[in-house]
Amino acid sequence: MRVGRTPWLSSLSRFPFSYAPLPTDESEHIDIAMEDKKKAKELEAGLGDDAGVTVHVSEKDVDTAAQVGFNIDTLDPAEAERVRKKIDRHILPLMMVLYWVQFMVRTTLGNSAILGIQQSNHLTTNQYNWLGTIFYISYLVFELPQNLALQRFKVGKWMSINIFVWAVALCAHAACHSFGALFALRFILGMCEGSITAGFMIVTSMFYTRQEASVRVGYWFLMNGTAQIVSGFLSFGALHIHTPSFEPWQWYMIITGTITLIVAASYWVWFPDSPTTARFLTPRERAVAIERIKVNQTGVENKKFKREQLIEALTDPKTWLFALFSALDNIPNSLTNQRSIIVKSFGFNVLQTALLGCVDGIVEIVTIWTGVTLVSKWKNSRAYVAVIYFIPNIAGTIMINTIPWENKIGLLFSIWLTGVGTTGFVLSLGWVTAVTAGHTKRVTVQGIMLIGYCVGNSAGPFMWQEKYKPRNHVPWIIIGVCYVICPLILLVIRYMLAAENKRRDAEGPDDSYEDVYIDVVLEDGTTVTRKVDKAFLDLTDIQNRDYRYVL
Numbered sequence: 001m002r003v004g005r006t007p008w009l010s011s012l013s014r015f016p017f018s019y020a021p022l023p024t025d026e027s028e029h030i031d032i033a034m035e036d037k038k039k040a041k042e043l044e045a046g047l048g049d050d051a052g053v054t055v056h057v058s059e060k061d062v063d064t065a066a067q068v069g070f071n072i073d074t075l076d077p078a079e080a081e082r083v084r085k086k087i088d089r090h091i092l093p094l095m096m097v098l099y100w101v102q103f104m105v106r107t108t109l110g111n112s113a114i115l116g117i118q119q120s121n122h123l124t125t126n127q128y129n130w131l132g133t134i135f136y137i138s139y140l141v142f143e144l145p146q147n148l149a150l151q152r153f154k155v156g157k158w159m160s161i162n163i164f165v166w167a168v169a170l171c172a173h174a175a176c177h178s179f180g181a182l183f184a185l186r187f188i189l190g191m192c193e194g195s196i197t198a199g200f201m202i203v204t205s206m207f208y209t210r211q212e213a214s215v216r217v218g219y220w221f222l223m224n225g226t227a228q229i230v231s232g233f234l235s236f237g238a239l240h241i242h243t244p245s246f247e248p249w250q251w252y253m254i255i256t257g258t259i260t261l262i263v264a265a266s267y268w269v270w271f272p273d274s275p276t277t278a279r280f281l282t283p284r285e286r287a288v289a290i291e292r293i294k295v296n297q298t299g300v301e302n303k304k305f306k307r308e309q310l311i312e313a314l315t316d317p318k319t320w321l322f323a324l325f326s327a328l329d330n331i332p333n334s335l336t337n338q339r340s341i342i343v344k345s346f347g348f349n350v351l352q353t354a355l356l357g358c359v360d361g362i363v364e365i366v367t368i369w370t371g372v373t374l375v376s377k378w379k380n381s382r383a384y385v386a387v388i389y390f391i392p393n394i395a396g397t398i399m400i401n402t403i404p405w406e407n408k409i410g411l412l413f414s415i416w417l418t419g420v421g422t423t424g425f426v427l428s429l430g431w432v433t434a435v436t437a438g439h440t441k442r443v444t445v446q447g448i449m450l451i452g453y454c455v456g457n458s459a460g461p462f463m464w465q466e467k468y469k470p471r472n473h474v475p476w477i478i479i480g481v482c483y484v485i486c487p488l489i490l491l492v493i494r495y496m497l498a499a500e501n502k503r504r505d506a507e508g509p510d511d512s513y514e515d516v517y518i519d520v521v522l523e524d525g526t527t528v529t530r531k532v533d534k535a536f537l538d539l540t541d542i543q544n545r546d547y548r549y550v551l
Helices: 005-010 037-045 063-070 077-106 107-115 126-152 155-176 181-193 196-207 210-221 223-238 249-268 283-296 309-317 317-330 332-345 350-377 382-402 409-419 422-434 438-462 475-506
Strands: 018-021 053-056 516-521 527-531
Touching: 063 332, 077 107, 077 155, 077 181, 077 210, 077 223, 077 249, 077 283, 107 126, 107 223, 107 249, 107 332, 126 181, 126 196, 126 438, 155 181, 155 196, 155 249, 181 438, 196 210, 196 283, 196 422, 196 438, 210 223, 210 350, 223 249, 223 350, 249 422, 309 438, 317 332, 317 350, 317 438, 317 475, 332 350, 332 409, 332 438, 332 475, 350 382, 350 409, 350 422, 382 409, 382 422, 382 475, 422 438, 422 475, 438 475
Parallel strands: 053 516
Antiparallel strands: 018 053, 516 527
């Protein structure tokens, strides 16, 4: 089969592979370095249309699944379903627990506000806001390095190291008595947390099909709601701890830090790095797990950094649209650290405020679960479902700006309504992973999107100025504008991707990568040649014209 010249030679010309006609009695094997494009074109021109052509690529340039050589002829649906359930049982509980811990840690500042941290550390309103901001500035600075580290190192082990450092920093909060000490520790927390969501997005794409991934992202993200419920009860319990040397907020930090240390140890022992090495799967089950995700056309992972994929990520319009959506959608996330203060200002006491925080968690759990369930039942509906869930948010911001201040219950319900739209961000996390192929490109795009997340979270706290209290009209108007723009961005992304799918449908099948081989040295020293399926060539979504975007 003749290899198409344009996509293969132009997109992958930097790779050290050889280009040769299939061996026959009349021809001899000819190796050509692809860096010399002129010679490659001359060779191709000299081959007849019926001549067979093979492309030999470096083992490091293809997906890890191709390198280890897992192969299965026919995938039995029943066996695939059994393996998928086994994967769910082993990694979903760990992911859900960690995401619960992550959100609990992120909201320790907000919950500590009603437990006395501001008074003990003599914090002004501006200093308190800076403690919320520095977390996300640190997250932003380290997000791309964290993503590149997740590509370079074993995902599970790298995450567990970050969780451990994170836990130690959290426990150390209890020893703080100044703004400077808290500032430094919040910086460390942000640095470490940058590995968690990015790592989860990578692992989810390794183990699940694109349709399954959206639901799984929803499952681990809804643990944010569980964290709000548990945090509410923890802070309620901490208020009842009376010791001469430790204040309630310090006990709260120690308790949450200890829980995080336990999770760090669990991840080091049990969390897998890849389906190719997962210890809970048998060799046969690993092969099935890899074959299951072949439909994604994205492979498992590739440890080699590819400059051309980085450039493609930076020049792909959808990268920046997802980043803009992420930034605007997370400006309202500053409510995480303000919610308790706002609810208390309605006239509720400290104990009531702590318990009312549990309702926020229930709202988030219900809305995320229903949202991802709708997406799983309604094909290509991610953007539409997200738009629907932004409507209550817009209504909530209008209500909180117009309801009389004396109507405390109405104001409280307005705040709960603004929690419904979290579903939109959850769906966007699964969506950006599902429409990006090429491992270097994927980690780059995910990193840029999470940088947008940090920008929004860093800017948000500065809306909440003393001069705007108690109604906070200006912050709520800004939040309302963000909630109007975000669904429009998602609809633009959907339109672009749907149009590209139509263009590719009109092109016909792409056979440019049908005969690609790698030479692998086995443990006994024998060299074997393996054909590599297109799904495991580590192609980007733009290089692979057979790739179709999910909507």
